[in-house]
Amino acid sequence: MFSLDQLSAFVAVAEELHFGRAAERLNMTQPPLSRQVQKLERAVGARLLERDNRKVELTEAGQAFLVEARRLLALVETAGDLARRVDQGAAGTLRLGFTATSAIRTLGPLLRRMSEELPDVDVILHERVTPAQLDGLLRGELDLGLGRPPFDSDVLDSRVVDREPLCAVVPGNHRLAALGRPLSAGDFAGERVISYSPTQARYFHELTVRFLAESHPRIEQRVQQILTVILLVAAGRGVALVPASARSLGVEGVTYCDLEGAGDPVELHAIWRRDATSPVLRRVLTMLPEHH
Amino acid sequence: MFSLDQLSAFVAVAEELHFGRAAERLNMTQPPLSRQVQKLERAVGARLLERDNRKVELTEAGQAFLVEARRLLALVETAGDLARRVDQGAAGTLRLGFTATSAIRTLGPLLRRMSEELPDVDVILHERVTPAQLDGLLRGELDLGLGRPPFDSDVLDSRVVDREPLCAVVPGNHRLAALGRPLSAGDFAGERVISYSPTQARYFHELTVRFLAESHPRIEQRVQQILTVILLVAAGRGVALVPASARSLGVEGVTYCDLEGAGDPVELHAIWRRDATSPVLRRVLTMLPEHH
DNA sequence: AGAACATGATTCCCGAAAGGTATCACTCGC
DNA sequence: GCGAGTGATACCTTTCGGGAATCATGTTCT
Known part of the structure; x- marks a missing residue:
């Protein structure tokens, strides 16, 4: 199998059609670049570049492979980005439970802020009374609930997010x-x-x-x-x-x-599993209002 | 940047959820596998696997990254295949010129055979009289022509593919x-x-x-x-x-x-540029009938 | 025609990186 | 509490990739 470095080398040469310039662009010298391209061709099992002492050009196989190589390298970038963003809670899914009245003062502003700051997070809403939310949290069907006390604070963690008379x-x-x-x-x-x-x-x-x-x-x-x-x-x-x-x-x-x-006062709590690992959850918790 | 080996390592561990078994599947031992996964995580900038002394599981970032990693590895396979098949003339494009009468005995059987043996080759047909085909060949607009003599045999190569009274x-x-x-x-x-x-x-x-x-x-x-x-x-x-x-x-x-x-006898010739490199062309030439 | 130049391939050397063996640290089940 | 199981670490060996010098060959200028 070939390596991503070999792909980058090939793409550079294919774009420059010149080993020396391609090597410069890759911050390396020409000899190892030549070797990498040779290795790539052996790995693929087809000649990708027709080259002699005065010109370099793509073979038909090389033209086809160049398209795929670019696609691959682009995917490499996006894959890393995606993972990083999921890790930081900027992408992913949040399954959010709420009670009808929690929506009035808390849910609306939260959703509005999330769609601004975390546009790539999908929020799946579940309107449930508090006991049903707690059940969902324990079963792993919900990531976060907006409900009223009391609840088992061994398994669940919580924070007051609203207090009103x-x-x-x-x-x-x-x-x-x-x-x-x-x-x-x-x-x-x-x-x-x-x-x-x-x-x-x-x-x-x-x-x-x-x-x-x-x-x-x-x-x-x-x-x-x-x-x-x-x-x-x-x-x-x-x-x-x-x-x-x-x-x-x-x-x-x-x-x-x-x-x-x-x-x-009437308290509204954000509630989540103490052992939850969801990065989106952690990120969203920082966006909820602090009380107490 | 990470390497494809690291991706394979991650996918194996993610599927086995066990470093030892994953290492076995990859025909290597466990320690270097652990290191590769660590390197991958550093390269991506996110923890992908949550692991301790008794369990391994995917983080959310890891789940997202696993999807991308599989897609990437699949693309690696197809990219190589594609290049190989283009190289062997089994995929690609053939721009084929022909005269109206050449179609009667030669073009039909050729196209039928190509669609059976080279289904991934796109044939672009151009009906032209012989001089127009020769012009197209010289300009690089055509890969292969089916026409009548005479033609410049310095630049063009040819073979008799049909002879009739x-x-x-x-x-x-x-x-x-x-x-x-x-x-x-x-x-x-x-x-x-x-x-x-x-x-x-x-x-x-x-x-x-x-x-x-x-x-x-x-x-x-x-x-x-x-x-x-x-x-x-x-x-x-x-x-x-x-x-x-x-x-x-x-x-x-x-x-x-x-x-x-x-x-x-009336001769029909297959005509192509002597310096043509198209693998599809070479493959198709082997499929044309031999005369003389 | 001959010399200077340009360009990709080859050779040889060195340092970085990957894999293997042995071992450690930790947890769990009996 | 001890043995089994698991991932991490230390250390060694081997492999692989990059760099400098050189080669082979074709082009260009005089």
């Missing part, structure tokens, strides 16, 4: 909507409260229960999606607690009220 | 058509004879003149193409001499008559 959402004509002041837990006494699934939306379930602990509200529903909660509120089925960014979902017929003391 | 063609209702015996030169006394251009169809012109020398016929036309001659005969404009194979042109309303002694 909790707020209340009530029907537009509800008495609480007219108060015009931050609501306290006591304001919810006797209200029907729409809350979250303790398994599929455990984080919001616990935030809700914790905030309203001493006011003994009537928990009426147990849904997974924040948007569903707000739609139920709009339908007059009760009131609920949601993250402040839910305002921008633009549901008609509801009013959002601040909470007194605001309770615990 | 001359015959007469007369209108179907002509008195000569009814004789039912081979015609002699004397039979043409007083006939209007359609003949050929002394420059563009010099060979047939001279054959005609030579055969009819002592019978003093009336030479009426001077055309280039044999088919034109026969059509003029069919139109009753005279009689003519044509190669025997012209019978298979299938022109209606004419009769073909053998000639006494048949005169000189």
Whole structure:
């Protein structure tokens, strides 16, 4: 088999049609260049250059081989580049899980920035509730998730990427909507409260229960999606607690009220396998906002 | 820059995921294989294989690079093959000139045989009268011609590839058509004879003149193409001499008559530049019929 | 025609690089 | 905890590639 150096030598001679000049271009002397071309011809099994004491020209086999040789050398360049870029996370694939509400403040800006800074990274999006994301991460179906606590921190690593206050959402004509002041837990006494699934939306379930602990509200529903909660509120089925960014979902017929003391902030975490090796993942992690 | 050996080494390790087995497959020992992979990684500038004392696996960069490496090695094979096949005349292009009548007995079988034995040779056909073929050969526009003598044998080489008798063609209702015996030169006394251009169809012109020398016929036309001659005969404009194979042109309303002694045979020559180097040409020359 | 020049091939030498053997460092399974 | 297995390292030998000088041959200028 021939070597890449021999290919470069051949291409140089084929382009210069002169061993001396080709050797100069390759920063070497003429004798070893002649030998390399001879070796290449023996390896290929065909005469590529017709040469005598006064002229050098390509044979037909040489013309055909020159095309292939150039293609090969070009591929050598691109292969190295590609590997380097994948290694640095500038090319490749990121399988990204996210919850519906994480998209509002975090996913959009992230995707926008990635398409600018990492245009050769393919992002495959999976909208899933947090437990499904964790499952996907453990199974190796996802590289990165945007979800809510809690999760197993032995296998998974995480970072807070967004933190926002909790707020209340009530029907537009509800008495609480007219108060015009931050609501306290006591304001919810006797209200029907729409809350979250303790398994599929455990984080919001616990935030809700914790905030309203001493006011003994009537928990009426147990849904997974924040948007569903707000739609139920709009339908007059009760009131609920949601993250402040839910305002921008633009549901008609509801009013959002601040909470007194605001309770615990709502946290969004980026989550990934602690043993993950994906260069794209590492690169993307540097692009996520820092909190704490 | 990396070497092709390093690529083969990497591919072997990537496929075996085991340095020892990969080394065995490459007919070498493990230590130099490890070094080659290390060198490759340094040359590429990215870690391609994640390895420790008990497992070897591809990094993401390694996965991307493996694809390119396989493509490269495949191209190495095909590049060599291609050059070899071009060198042996099994691939490439043949620019072939021919005269209209040479197609009848020679061109067809040649093309059929080439498409069977040299399927990767592209044949570019140029129908030209002999002088135009000679011009094309000298200008380097043609690789091979099928034409009639004479031609400059200093620059051009040639071989007889077909030889056939001359015959007469007369209108179907002509008195000569009814004789039912081979015609002699004397039979043409007083006939209007359609003949050929002394420059563009010099060979047939001279054959005609030579055969009819002592019978003093009336030479009426001077055309280039044999088919034109026969059509003029069919139109009753005279009689003519044509190669025997012209019978298979299938022109209606004419009769073909053998000639006494048949005169000189009509020769068809394959003609090429004496200094031609085309491997396809040499290969094709071996496929042409031998005469003489 | 002869000398000077140009050009690719050949020869010989040296240093760099590749492969082999022996060994090390580390992990895992019993 | 020890032996088996695996990749890395050290060291040696061989091979291969590059450089200087020279050769062989054909061209050009006088």
